[in-house]
Amino acid sequence: MPTDDSFGALLEYMETDLGFATSHYNDSYLDRRITARMRRTGCDDYTEYFDFVRSNSDEQAELLNSLSINVTGFFRNPEVWDGVRDVLRTVWESERRLKIWSAACADGREPYSLSMLVHDDAVIDESNVQILATDISDEALEVARSGTYEESRTSDLGDELSFLRDYTQYVDYDSSTNTYHVRDDVKRTVSFERHDLINGRPKSGFDLVTCRNLFIYIDTKYKQSMLETIADSLRRDRYLVIGKSETIPPELKSTFSPVDNRHRIYRRL
Ligand SMILES: C[S@@+](CC[C@H](N)C(=O)[O-])C[C@H]1O[C@@H](n2cnc3c(N)ncnc32)[C@H](O)[C@@H]1O
Incomplete structure (x- = not known):
């Protein structure tokens, strides 16, 4: 250092x-x-x-x-998304509705992955699902709202999307420009807004919050209050997913209990 x-x-x-x-x-x-x-x-x-x-x-x-810490991807860490799929199904079966917050959503590939998973589940009725996606970066949100992603040397979008066997029902590929466009029905489930997790107010009534790969960059003294903001935004017994190399600080062990340690899925106590 x-x-x-x-x-x-x-x-x-x-x-x-x-x-x-x-x-x-x-x-x-x-x-x-x-x-x-x-x-x-x-x-x-x-x-x-x-x-x-x-x-x-x-x-x-x-x-x-x-x-600007903007690395992201569709279905980033694919193994985690099997756990997310189970969470969506569990909440749906008890509530018949789902309210999801993708916090620090970067260019939108994470909330669109959630939306695609919802649309892909034959039991879940996507018209009763709301996904709010937020980030501090206006630039990232602009790309997110467009739902348009260009293939680059560093990201193989087709490979990322192949977590879903038939992703072509959700995303159109334009080979002349090497660009993927998220389809309107997948986009409609997601709304975007700017929110700063360090200084912003909590939200309320969420069944699932994903906040992945932001805490790794954040100074420890802000991490706890950010997680408290998330805890206040979640309904009791509902779910939080953090990044694969992130941890819940010991002070918050009585707020979040692990549901699936390996995939960093927690429940709000
Ligand atoms: C590495 S990306 C993570 C994207 C996505 N969650 C993922 O795991 O693929 C981190 C994102 O956090 C956003 N960010 C940084 N500081 C933030 C803050 N204080 N509040 C909300 N978002 C923030 C950045 O703009 C960036 O888009």
Whole structure:
């Protein structure tokens, strides 16, 4: 972990001048991203990089861009989605309705995966299902609302979608542009809105909240209050799914009990 003052000075500059809330994120994550920018720009240490970024607006944009934690995918960690499918069915069988919140939804592939799973279940009536999807990033939400995804070198969308044997009923592929379009009926089940999990208010009445692969970047002192916001948004006995490498802090062991430890599925006590 960097201990020198120039790292701290750089973080302060990013917070006050560039408007990026560095204090919410853990140092090792920030260090990894900044070091990667230092390598790209040929800077040998934080002081040199600090001088460079301060006088170069293109690099300021690149740095902010590199910090937006936007990695996602359809049915990310496919094995988890078998557990999610069971949760959807269990709630549906007792309630005949489902209210789902995909928090930190990035470009929408997670909430659309949920919607496709709902549409794919012959027992669930999707007209009684609402999926709210939120993120702090307006840019990510814009892509999410469009429901249009371009194949890239780093993501094989057909492979991601193949979690569902017949995904072609839910997504159209345009081979001339290498683009996948989520179909309107899958889109209709999902609504998008901006929400900041650190500063935003809880919501209410949810049966399932997914909040995956955000906590790994967040400083421990914010993690607990974010999980409390989620707990307040969930109905009692209802479900939370976090990322595969994330954990519930010990202080919240009496709020969330594991239903499926391996897949990080919990129940609100
Ligand atoms: C790595 S992505 C996770 C996407 C998806 N949940 C998944 O697991 O594939 C993390 C997302 O968290 C969002 N994010 C970062 N800080 C946030 C905050 N304070 N409140 C809500 N979302 C936030 C980022 O914009 C990004 O889209």
